[in-house]
Amino acid sequence: MADRSVIWRPQPKQAVMMARPEYEALYGGAAGGGKSDYLIMEALRQVHIPHYRAIILRKTFPQLQDIISRSMELYPYADRRARYNSTDHCWIFSSGARIYFGSMQHSQDKHKYQGRRYDFIGFDELTHFQYSEYSYLISRNRPGGPGTRVYMRATANPGGVGHGWVKSYFITVAKPMTPVRTRLKIKTPEGSELIQTRTRIFVPSSVFDNKELLKNNPNYLASLAMLPEKERNALLYGDWDSFEGQVFVEFTDDPDGYESQVYTHVIEPFRIPADWQIYRGFDFGYAKPFSVGWHAVDHEGCIYRIRELYGCTDTPNTGIKIEPTEIARQILEVEAADPNIRGHKIIGIADPSIFDESRGESVAALMERSRVYWAPGDNTRLAGKMQYHYRLAFDEHGRSMFYVFNTCKDFIRTIPALVYDEKRVEDIDTTQEDHIYDECRYVLMENPISPRKNERKHVPQEDPLNMHQKEKENYYFYRI
Numbered sequence: 001m002a003d004r005s006v007i008w009r010p011q012p013k014q015a016v017m018m019a020r021p022e023y024e025a026l027y028g029g030a031a032g033g034g035k036s037d038y039l040i041m042e043a044l045r046q047v048h049i050p051h052y053r054a055i056i057l058r059k060t061f062p063q064l065q066d067i068i069s070r071s072m073e074l075y076p077y078a079d080r081r082a083r084y085n086s087t088d089h090c091w092i093f094s095s096g097a098r099i100y101f102g103s104m105q106h107s108q109d110k111h112k113y114q115g116r117r118y119d120f121i122g123f124d125e126l127t128h129f130q131y132s133e134y135s136y137l138i139s140r141n142r143p144g145g146p147g148t149r150v151y152m153r154a155t156a157n158p159g160g161v162g163h164g165w166v167k168s169y170f171i172t173v174a175k176p177m178t179p180v181r182t183r184l185k186i187k188t189p190e191g192s193e194l195i196q197t198r199t200r201i202f203v204p205s206s207v208f209d210n211k212e213l214l215k216n217n218p219n220y221l222a223s224l225a226m227l228p229e230k231e232r233n234a235l236l237y238g239d240w241d242s243f244e245g246q247v248f249v250e251f252t253d254d255p256d257g258y259e260s261q262v263y264t265h266v267i268e269p270f271r272i273p274a275d276w277q278i279y280r281g282f283d284f285g286y287a288k289p290f291s292v293g294w295h296a297v298d299h300e301g302c303i304y305r306i307r308e309l310y311g312c313t314d315t316p317n318t319g320i321k322i323e324p325t326e327i328a329r330q331i332l333e334v335e336a337a338d339p340n341i342r343g344h345k346i347i348g349i350a351d352p353s354i355f356d357e358s359r360g361e362s363v364a365a366l367m368e369r370s371r372v373y374w375a376p377g378d379n380t381r382l383a384g385k386m387q388y389h390y391r392l393a394f395d396e397h398g399r400s401m402f403y404v405f406n407t408c409k410d411f412i413r414t415i416p417a418l419v420y421d422e423k424r425v426e427d428i429d430t431t432q433e434d435h436i437y438d439e440c441r442y443v444l445m446e447n448p449i450s451p452r453k454n455e456r457k458h459v460p461q462e463d464p465l466n467m468h469q470k471e472k473e474n475y476y477f478y479r480i
Helices: 012-018 037-047 061-078 107-113 131-138 163-171 213-215 218-225 229-237 324-337 364-367 381-392 409-417 435-446 469-473
Strands: 024-029 053-058 083-085 090-092 098-103 120-123 151-154 182-185 192-203 275-283 288-297 303-311 346-350 402-405
Touching: 012 192, 024 037, 024 098, 037 053, 037 061, 037 120, 037 151, 053 061, 061 083, 061 346, 098 107, 098 182, 107 131, 120 131, 151 213, 163 192, 163 409, 182 288, 192 218, 213 218, 218 229, 288 324, 288 435, 303 324, 303 364, 303 409, 303 435, 346 435, 346 469, 409 435
Parallel strands: 024 151, 024 192, 053 098, 053 120, 120 151, 275 346, 303 402
Antiparallel strands: 083 090, 090 098, 182 192, 275 288, 288 303
C-alpha cells in the first residue's frame, strides 16, 4: 500500500469537517478553502452500499459543470467500473449506488425532487438558495434501506440571496465549531409525545487552510487582496457582515457604539422627547411575516427606529398567520405600554395594497374597526431605496440621519443582508426577507431628504464626534 499513488487526501480542515457527526453542517465562509472538493468526496463515502443515493445541488445547472468535471477526475479512482450517465446527470457505481447532480434555478424547481429520497444531500454555495428550498430538501433526506447514514452538508461564501438566513441559521447562532442542538417535540397519532434532537454546526475555512492551493498558486492571495473592500473581507477573511451584492454597504452595527469611537447606526434606547413626531410603518403579511415599526423624528429631521413588532416564526421568512384585527390589537397593546410611544400623536403609513377592496373588505378597513388607522405610503421603489442611502450616510461630523435602537433585532438582522436583484439591478431582490425594509421605506418616503454623500473620515481619539464634553454627556438627547 505504501507505494500506491495518493489521488486525493483531505487537508487538515477538510478532515475536521469530514469527522463531524452532526446532522447538518456548513463548511466555508471564505474563498479557496477546498469546499467543492470536500463536498464531492463526502458524497462518495457510502457508495459501497447498493441502495445508497446522494445528490449535490447548485442553484443553476451551468454552475454544476466544474463539480461534475472534478468528479470525473476523482470518482473513477474510487470505483473503476463507475460510469457517468450524462442524461440523468448521475454517477452509477458498481454496487448500484448513485450520486446525482441537481439544480433549483427557480423556487418551484424544488418540487422536481418530490417523492425522491437521498441518504446524503449536499448544497454547494448554500447562500444562493432560499431557506424554503433548503428545508424542502430536508424532507427528501431519508434512507432507502438499512445501514446508511442520513445527513446534510453545505458549503458557502458570504453573499447571495440566502445570506441572511444562512448567517442566522449557522453563523450567529453559536461560535464556530460549536454544535447547536434543537429539541423537537413530535405528537404521535396515539396522542403521545416524542422528543428528538437535531444538531448543526459551522466549520469555518479559508484559503489559508488550503496549503495545496497556496503551494500551486501562491499569488491567489494577491488576487483576493486586490478585490474591493467588501468583497475582499468576505472572500479572503470570511466576514459575514461584508459581501458582494450587499445593498446597504453604509449600514454599520458596532456593539460598543459611541463609547468605542466608531460610527454606528445601532444605538442604546433613550427617552423620546414629548414634542417629537412618531410615525408607525406597516407591511402586511399572513403566510409571510408582517412588520410594524415605530419611528421618532427629531427637530432636525433625523429618524430613530425605536420599536418594532415583527410577525415571523422561527422559520426564516415565514409568517405567523394572524388576522388584521389581531395585528391591530397587538399594535394597540404596544402603544399603550411603551413609554416612548404612549401619549404621542402617531401617524400610520402603510403599504398601499392594504386598501385594496377587490376581494372584499380591505385590511385597512378591518384594522380601522380596532381604531388603528393608516394612510397609504409612497411605494416608489427606487426612490425609497435611495432615501435609505441618503439617511444612512455619515456626514463630515460622523452623524447619520437614521439610527435604530439596539432592541430592534429584526431590522438589524435583515437590512444588512439584503442583496440586489440580478435582473432589476438597481432594486433589491424581493424574494428575500424584505418586509421590514418595505415597512420602513414607507416612513422614509413620508419624510424625504435631499441626497447626502457618505463622508466617513478618521475620528480623532480625543473628541470622536467633535462635540464639547457637555454635549457628549447629553448625546442622543436624554440617553438612557
